[in-house]
Amino acid sequence: MSGRIVDYELYEVPPRWLFLRVETSDGVVGWGEPVVEGRAHTVRTAVEELLDTYLLGKSPDSIEDHWQTMYRGGFYRGGPVLMSAIAGIDQALWDIKGKRFGAPVYDLLGGTTRDRIRVYQWVGGDRPNRVADAAREKVDAGFTALKMNATAELRRVDSPAAIDEAVARLAAVRDAVGNEVDIGVDFHGRVSKPMAKRLAKALEPHEPMFIEEPVLPEHNDVLPEIARHTTIPIATGERMFSRWDFKEVFRAGSVDVIQPDLSHAGGITEVKKIADMAEAYDVAMAPHCPLGPIALASCIQVDAVSPNALIQEQSLDIHYNETSDVLDYLADASVFEYRDGYVDLPDGPGLGIDIDEEHVRAKAGNVDWHNPVWRHEDGSVAEW
Known part of the structure; x- marks a missing residue:
């Protein structure tokens, strides 16, 4: 049995990414990347909600059950924000599991x-x-x-x-x-x-x-x-x-x-x-x-x-x-x-990667990237 999830940190880093660091009570760290390009603040809030209300204090082991709970535990489900929040957490849980067993996720x-x-x-x-x-x-x-x-x-x-x-x-x-x-x-x-x-x-x-x-x-x-x-x-x-x-x-x-x-x-x-x-x-x-x-x-x-x-x-x-x-x-x-x-x-x-935590922390801040809004010659909104 591994340790419990005891802490997490989120880092908005340039050019337009959001990194998640999850730590267990026995010192294992897993990383995820939960982001919707141009909506990093919104996804950040969704990640915090999932971790604070459900995952903190739990074992990271039961990845499938955690996934099902994060997805099905809310009456409203799916869509880019929730699924991106789940995605980054899921990546971090797999990273932790692989490190526990000393094996690549694959x-x-x-x-x-x-x-x-x-x-x-x-x-x-x-x-x-x-x-x-x-x-x-x-x-x-x-x-x-x-x-x-x-x-x-x-x-x-x-x-x-x-x-x-x-x-x-x-x-x-x-x-x-x-x-x-x-x-x-x-x-x-x-x-x-x-x-x-x-x-x-x-x-x-x-x-x-x-x-x-x-x-x-x-x-x-x-x-x-x-x-x-x-x-x-x-x-x-x-x-x-x-x-x-x-x-x-x-x-x-x-x-x-x-x-x-x-x-x-x-x-x-x-x-x-x-x-x-x-x-x-x-x-x-x-x-x-x-x-x-x-x-x-x-x-x-x-x-x-x-x-x-x-x-x-x-x-x-x-x-x-x-x-x-x-x-x-x-x-x-x-x-x-x-x-x-x-x-x-x-x-x-x-x-299978080693994140440079010092560099991440040095670059972290309020990254305000949004995709451009294009318009046609008549002034109407065009697809970007």
Whole structure:
């Protein structure tokens, strides 16, 4: 029997992350990353509520029961804030359990299905530009897969020129890196149903690895219609928060790659279940992770045990990380050393990372990051 949960601390750190430190009475420390980008204060309050009213004083051992209680113990459940709070706590509990047994989390989940996981690198920024030059630089640095935004803001029904610009950007990247490199294209929920159908058809000759979030999750019911217009694999899931959210897209059969976020979709416990559901439907998994090192370490633990894990997003040099980057908070950054487009599975106990607590405390403060609000030429709000 391990010690009891006796203390926790939350740290808002740049560029836009929230770290959770959980400590037990026998001195074991676990780390989690519970955050909704742009809503760190809100999620912080949810984490405090869950820990103060339920977890403090309890053993960290019964992770599944704790998960069920945090989720089902409230009459209102689900959604980004609660599920992100649960996710970060869940990560910390798994980190504690792994450290107790001196084993990586993936060993406690049944052992590995691979030795390493492929990673991709973002290029081009929010409003994609210089994508060909950036793509060439990243491929020269060893990456074999890239991702870029398809467009800036789009009108609900936009001009042929808007389609042409998106095609030209992808074509330029394809010309720059050749056919051996995979290129994911993120629609970012910016695209309406009619434009998604047009864009998918137009981009198809350049064979992207997938088109991501071709429509917002609230319009997942139209994904079968979009799928009928293209042979490009369809990816979605970063704004879906539980296995119940994913159930309908699996049933519809129109999604080829799911992208649950280990800091939004209930943590390691829940995403492992989502991955298993996906495997039954012959759907691959590529976890969403434009976040920090704790979230990435959690992703890799689930990738390690999931036969259908395809590729892993990671945030090194992503356009959001202007003040701090993913490696800055690690005592040993070599754990995320990318070679030949892959990252090896960490072999340390728990999440397999060593957080530099002194650096975390030095950087912690009131991090007031919010995503931009975009507007169309007529002044109406555009999807970011």
